[in-house]
Amino acid sequence: MKKIACICGSGLGSSFLVEMNVKTVIKELGLDIEVEHTDLGSAWPGIADLIICGNDLYENCKRFAETLPLSNIMDKNELKGKLVDLFTEKGIL
Amino acid sequence: MKDVLLFFSDLLANPAMLLGIIVLIGLVAQRKPVHEVIRGTLKAVLGFIILGQGAGVLVGSLEHFGVLFQEAFNVNGVVPNNEAIVSLALKDYATATAAIMVFGMAFNILIARFTKMKFIFLTGHHTLYMAALISVVMTVGGLESWGLYIIGGMLLGLTMAFFPMIANPTMKKITGSDEIGFGHFSSITYWLSGEIGKLVGKGSKSTEEMNFPKWLSFLRDSSVAIGLTMLVMYLIVVIVSGQAYLDSYLGAGNEQNMIVFAITQSLIFAAGVFIVLAGVRMVIAEVVPAFKGWAEKLVPDSKPALDCPIVFPYAPNAVLIGFLVSFLGGIVGMAILLLMKADNVILPGVIPHFFVGATAGVFGNATGGRRGAVIGSFVNGLVITFLPLLLMPVLGELSFANTTFSDADFIGTGIVIGTVAQWGKWAIVGVVSVLFAIPFVHGFLSKKQEA
Numbered sequence: 001m002k003k004i005a006c007i008c009g010s011g012l013g014s015s016f017l018v019e020m021n022v023k024t025v026i027k028e029l030g031l032d033i034e035v036e037h038t039d040l041g042s043a044w045p046g047i048a049d050l051i052i053c054g055n056d057l058y059e060n061c062k063r064f065a066e067t068l069p070l071s072n073i074m075d076k077n078e079l080k081g082k083l084v085d086l087f088t089e090k091g092i093l
Numbered sequence: 094m095k096d097v098l099l100f101f102s103d104l105l106a107n108p109a110m111l112l113g114i115i116v117l118i119g120l121v122a123q124r125k126p127v128h129e130v131i132r133g134t135l136k137a138v139l140g141f142i143i144l145g146q147g148a149g150v151l152v153g154s155l156e157h158f159g160v161l162f163q164e165a166f167n168v169n170g171v172v173p174n175n176e177a178i179v180s181l182a183l184k185d186y187a188t189a190t191a192a193i194m195v196f197g198m199a200f201n202i203l204i205a206r207f208t209k210m211k212f213i214f215l216t217g218h219h220t221l222y223m224a225a226l227i228s229v230v231m232t233v234g235g236l237e238s239w240g241l242y243i244i245g246g247m248l249l250g251l252t253m254a255f256f257p258m259i260a261n262p263t264m265k266k267i268t269g270s271d272e273i274g275f276g277h278f279s280s281i282t283y284w285l286s287g288e289i290g291k292l293v294g295k296g297s298k299s300t301e302e303m304n305f306p307k308w309l310s311f312l313r314d315s316s317v318a319i320g321l322t323m324l325v326m327y328l329i330v331v332i333v334s335g336q337a338y339l340d341s342y343l344g345a346g347n348e349q350n351m352i353v354f355a356i357t358q359s360l361i362f363a364a365g366v367f368i369v370l371a372g373v374r375m376v377i378a379e380v381v382p383a384f385k386g387w388a389e390k391l392v393p394d395s396k397p398a399l400d401c402p403i404v405f406p407y408a409p410n411a412v413l414i415g416f417l418v419s420f421l422g423g424i425v426g427m428a429i430l431l432l433m434k435a436d437n438v439i440l441p442g443v444i445p446h447f448f449v450g451a452t453a454g455v456f457g458n459a460t461g462g463r464r465g466a467v468i469g470s471f472v473n474g475l476v477i478t479f480l481p482l483l484l485m486p487v488l489g490e491l492s493f494a495n496t497t498f499s500d501a502d503f504i505g506t507g508i509v510i511g512t513v514a515q516w517g518k519w520a521i522v523g524v525v526s527v528l529f530a531i532p533f534v535h536g537f538l539s540k541k542q543e544a
Contacts, residue, residue: 009313009448014402016378017215039374041316041367054406059310071406074273074399 001092005048006037007061008073015039018052018073025080029093050086052079108187109145112376113138115195119383133379140375145187147372148180151365154358158327159495160342165333166431166438172326173442173481173499174319175222176369177362181494182225189228189241194221196246198384200529201253205392208532209539212261213388214253216276216400217377219500223278224249226503227510233489234514234521244522247529248506254532256280256502257398263287266459267404276398278502279449282476286453286469287460293468294461300411300454303463309413315444316367322443323359331355366444401452408455414463415454415470420446422474430478437485439478445499450474480504487511 004022008015015037022035036048040057043064051061055069068086072078087093104110116137120130155177162170183190197220205211214220227245236244253276260275260283275283312318331339331351340348388395405412423441430438450470457469477499484504485492498504513524 008400008402009315009405014400016381017399020382039370040314042371054402056402056405056409056412057310057313059307060313069406072268073406074403 001033001049001087001090003034003036003048004050004052005043005065006035007040007043007051007053007057008037009040009057014054014073018070018079021074021076021079022052022083025076025083028080029084029087031087031092106188108183108191109138109141111188112141112191112380115191116379116383119387123383123386136375137379140372140377140379141187141191142372143375144180144369144372145183147176147365147368147370148184149365150368151177151362152181154362154365155495157342157358158330158362161327161330161334161339162438162495164338164342165330168431168435169437169495170330170440171437171481171485171495171497172323172440173445173477173497174366175445175499175503176366176373177496178491178494178498179222179225180365180369181496182229182491186225186228186232189232189245190221190225192242193227193245193249194224196242197224197249197253200246200250202388202391204250204254204532205388205395208254208536210254210258210532211392211395212254212257212274212276212398213385213392213395214257214276214398215381215385216278216398217381217384218373219276219278219400220249220253221373221376222498223252223503223506226498226507229489229491230487230507230510230514231521233487234510235518236521240518240522244525248510248525251525251529251532252278252502252506253398257396259284260287260456263290263456263459264404267407267455272396273403274396274398275401275403277401277448277452277500279445279452279473279477279500281501281505282449282453282473283456285476286457286465286473289469289472290457290459290461290465292461294457294465297462297464299408299462300414300458300466301408303410305410305413312413312416312447315370315447316363318443318447319366320360320363322441323362324356326440327355327359328352401448404452404455408458411454411458411466412451413454414466415451415457415473416447417450418467418470419450419453419474419477422446422450422471423478426475426478430482435482437482439481439497441474441478442499445477446474449477449500477501477504480508483508484511487514 006015006018019035019037026033045064051065051067053061054073058069061067113134117134120133231245257274257276260280264275336351339351423446453470453473454466457465481497484507513520
């Protein structure tokens with residue numbers, strides 16, 4: 001996995017904060033993955049290996065890449081739990 | 094020597110450069126490596142310039158729309174869109190906006206440190222927009238230069254702590270925690286929606302226990318939403334005003350089929366907004382982390398006030414309901430204004446009805462289930478249709494822009510300042526100073542009580 005994209009509706013507030021959380025978790029897990037954020041309008045197929053977004057945007061994001069939806073986009077515990085599960089499943093962890 | 098002085102004065106007079114210098118100082122103060130300082134400074138300046146260029150793209154389309162609307166319906170049509178009005182405001186008020194934004198963030202940290210309003214407003218683009226609003230209304234009210242920057246900054250800092258505070262009670266209900274605050278400048282309507290939910294919502298089930306068609310979520314893509322709604326409005330306007338009028342407006346040799354014209358112009362508007370947003374995103378990406386860093390260091394017990402999409406994942410159905418019902422409220426409001434033959438008719442802006450309406454839906458659902466969500470967002474739609482009418486007179490020349498601020502807190506703050514401005518600029522200074530002092534006095538007195 002090389003790149004994760006955090007997506008929100010406007011690409012301004014929430015996706016940026018999710019990006020910061022994702023970067024923290026990636027660092028804690030000792031992995032080296034590029035993380036960026038953008039808005040839904042700028043997303044395109046292949047934008048990243050994994051998209052992380054709030055579950056209200058899951059339907060919109062899943063056509064661009066594998067998507068991990070979050071119920072609480074600010075909850076680092078939920079994020080870390082779901083990422084650990086995903087990475088373990090993929091053999092990255 | 095004169096050339097050197099000219100270099101500096103021209104540099105600082107350019108708002109993009111001014112912002113860049115502030116970002117530069119911020120990055121150096123945080124001891125960032127040289128390549129980060131260069132990258133951050135360049136992107137802040139670039140973002141500001143991109144934002145300005147976006148204005149150039151959408152202004153033509155807005156002007157044509159205004160003229161055609163006037164011809165079609167005999168009233169002035171206004172499409173509220175924050176990005177559009179701010180990009181236009183930045184033509185003449187950019188320096189003041191940049192200065193007020195920086196002072197505002199500093200005062201926000203001060204307020205969080207020394208009063209009980211512990212919110213740090215991290216929704217950077219709204220800070221920028223509120224700074225623009227304050228620049229315009231205070232300049233029209235007679236303030237200028239350092240007086241404008243400092244008093245404007247004080248008011249901005251105050252709004253950055255105050256509005257999250259009124260949204261907080263319902264925010265806690267939505268997130269189930271007290272750790273995150275809410276930072277989006279339509280808190281007036283969100284608070285209202287929460288109160289409405291409490292009034293009407295007894296026994297009403299949550300919006301999330303409903304089944305919603307999935308395809309509706311294509312409206313979440315803002316370019317799609319703006320493009321579509323602007324297209325519909327443009328088509329109505331050209332058809333009613335007629336091909337003959339369009340021909341005479343465009344002039345001999347420039348005639349174009351009216352349907353093609355409507356399609357092109359509406360999408361040019363959407364394109365312009367996209368460019369503005371790209372620029373805003375770039376600026377905010379450099380400014381917000383620095384602000385957050387300073388705030389966390391100086392006020393460790395502060396609460397971040399975050400952008401409205403924070404609450405969307407908690408109630409995705411309420412998001413869609415809120416949007417659609419608010420938009421409906423906007424259409425009803427517009428119809429009422431048309432029937433009343435008001436001078437200015439506020440058209441439904443899709444972006445505000447989306448973000449603000451959706452949030453009103455979530456807030457209404459939190460306190461009052463489906464009934465709260467529906468009634469709360471409908472009222473929201475009406476409020477953001479009628480309230481701008483009170484703001485437009487205090488925007489000076491910008492009241493003729495065929496667009497305006499779309500969210501309640503911008504409008505409310507502008508109306509209050511504009512009203513006070515009637516008593517002269519010292520009244521503004523006085524009122525803002527008093528309002529600014531209140532939380533500090535309150536905080537100081539509470540500390541004494543606790544001691």
